[in-house]
Amino acid sequence: MNISIIGATGYAGAELLRLLYTHPRANIIHLTSESSTGKKISAIYPYLRERCDLTLTSLDNIEQIAKDSDFIFICLPHGHAMKVGQLLESKNIRIIDLGADYRFNDISTYEQWYKVKHLHTAASRVYGLAELHREEIKSARIIGNAGCYTTASILALAPLVKNHLIDAKSIIIDAASGVSGAGRSAKQANLLPELYDSFKAYAVANHRHTPEIEQELSILNGENIILNFTPHLVPMARGILSTCYANISPAVDDKTINEAFAKMYGQEFFIRLLGEGGYPTTKNVRGSNICEIGWHIDRRTNRVIVISAIDNLVKGAAGQAVQNFNIACGFDEKTGLDFIPVYP
Numbered sequence: 113m114n115i116s117i118i119g120a121t122g123y124a125g126a127e128l129l130r131l132l133y134t135h136p137r138a139n140i141i142h143l144t145s146e147s148s149t150g151k152k153i154s155a156i157y158p159y160l161r162e163r164c165d166l167t168l169t170s171l172d173n174i175e176q177i178a179k180d181s182d183f184i185f186i187c188l189p190h191g192h193a194m195k196v197g198q199l200l201e202s203k204n205i206r207i208i209d210l211g212a213d214y215r216f217n218d219i220s221t222y223e224q225w226y227k228v229k230h231l232h233t234a235a236s237r238v239y240g241l242a243e244l245h246r247e248e249i250k251s252a253r254i255i256g257n258a259g260c261y262t263t264a265s266i267l268a269l270a271p272l273v274k275n276h277l278i279d280a281k282s283i284i285i286d287a288a289s290g291v292s293g294a295g296r297s298a299k300q301a302n303l304l305p306e307l308y309d310s311f312k313a314y315a316v317a318n319h320r321h322t323p324e325i326e327q328e329l330s331i332l333n334g335e336n337i338i339l340n341f342t343p344h345l346v347p348m349a350r351g352i353l354s355t356c357y358a359n360i361s362p363a364v365d366d367k368t369i370n371e372a373f374a375k376m377y378g379q380e381f382f383i384r385l386l387g388e389g390g391y392p393t394t395k396n397v398r399g400s401n402i403c404e405i406g407w408h409i410d411r412r413t414n415r416v417i418v419i420s421a422i423d424n425l426v427k428g429a430a431g432q433a434v435q436n437f438n439i440a441c442g443f444d445e446k447t448g449l450d451f452i453p454v455y456p
């Protein structure tokens with residue numbers, strides 16, 4: 113497959129390049145950047161020297177990019193991917209957008225939370241979370257790759273919500289992310305002296321991942337779910353840990369909860385179940401496409417607490433995109449992704 117990456121100079125685009133470089137079925141053709149057009153990608157990221165020295169091109173060359181590519185991965189800030197999607201509307205090209213523009217079934221929800229007008233409303237799209245939408249991904253033309261916090265949180269809660277084992281109105285999610293989740297552009301709040309030795313919550317009660325989590329859990333549950341989601345920033349480069357709380361439904365026993373996780377994820381290669389009492393850590397999934405899940409049943413409060421860990425740049429972005437690409441192309445889902453986490 114000839115592939116191009118739009119927005120290759122960002123963290124998500126560069127991680128995608130790292131994964132696709134060794135993918136046996138991907139041939140990287142074009143990489144784009146608007147701020148570094150004409151430079152080599154290895155000049156932006158020296159770790160790529162003598163491996164990938166492709167010259168960055170501009171989105172102005174989208175006609176040529178489209179002509180040369182079978183698959184286009186878009187790694188732009190939200191609001192920009194839909195413009196590229198529009199330009200590619202009449203072309204026979206499949207798209208995976210790593211941002212949020214194609215994640216929502218209800219455009220008005222997107223517009224309300226992202227505060228931008230959607231410009232490509234007619235496009236049919238599929239939510240790119242393989243463990244939930246594998247069949248639809250196979251034939252989708254546009255895949256809206258699931259978000260990072262959302263992947264960790266949805267995967268943690270899906271078995272409980274799907275099987276009605278919890279009170280869907282009682283869900284609370286506390287999640288913490290490494291700073292690469294905020295992208296590569298300079299921000300004062302993300303300077304080392306501001307971040308180091310500190311841990312903070314942000315976007316309380318209004319983070320844009322809230323409606324995305326609600327969308328997918330509502331589909332699974334069959335009822336409209338609203339929940340509390342609180343993101344936190346941790347002074348580390350990669351990783352997300354999501355801790356999810358919910359009240360256990362009446363008459364649901366521990367065995368039923370344990371079986372729900374085993375039934376839904378027992379055969380999932382990228383989900384590592386640590387079982388009841390398990391403690392996922394970001395360190396154990398770093399650099400890999402694995403989502404670790406462990407859960408705890410607290411009969412004192414009658415709540416279940418599910419913890420999940422992912423690498424935000426891999427299962428939360430580029431790895432998920434490659435997993436979706438593999439499914440969409442009919443390749444083995446593990447192709448180019450079967451590697452062990454980087455430790456320590």
Ligand SMILES: NC(=O)C1=CN([C@@H]2O[C@H](COP(=O)(O)OP(=O)(O)OC[C@H]3O[C@@H](n4cnc5c(N)ncnc54)[C@H](OP(=O)(O)O)[C@@H]3O)[C@@H](O)[C@H]2O)C=CC1
Nearest residue numbers: 119121122123124145146147187188189211293295296429
């Ligand atoms: N970082 C993460 O953990 C995750 C990110 N994502 C999503 O992936 C997408 C990219 O994120 P990330 O890589 O972190 O962001 P970065 O800020 O690191 O990179 C953004 C990329 O977009 C390009 N870009 C920025 N503004 C424009 C513009 N106006 N027009 C065209 N190109 C532009 C930049 O290119 P240049 O400046 O060189 O022109 C760069 O390649 C976002 O939608 C994000 O939500 C999804 C999951 C996780």
Ligand SMILES: CC(=O)N[C@@H](CCC(=O)OP(=O)(O)O)C(=O)O
Nearest residue numbers: 211212259260261289290293294
């Ligand atoms: C730490 C940090 O700032 N994280 C980002 C989310 C990461 C991201 O890129 O969002 P998507 O997964 O939707 O693409 C944030 O809170 O906005």
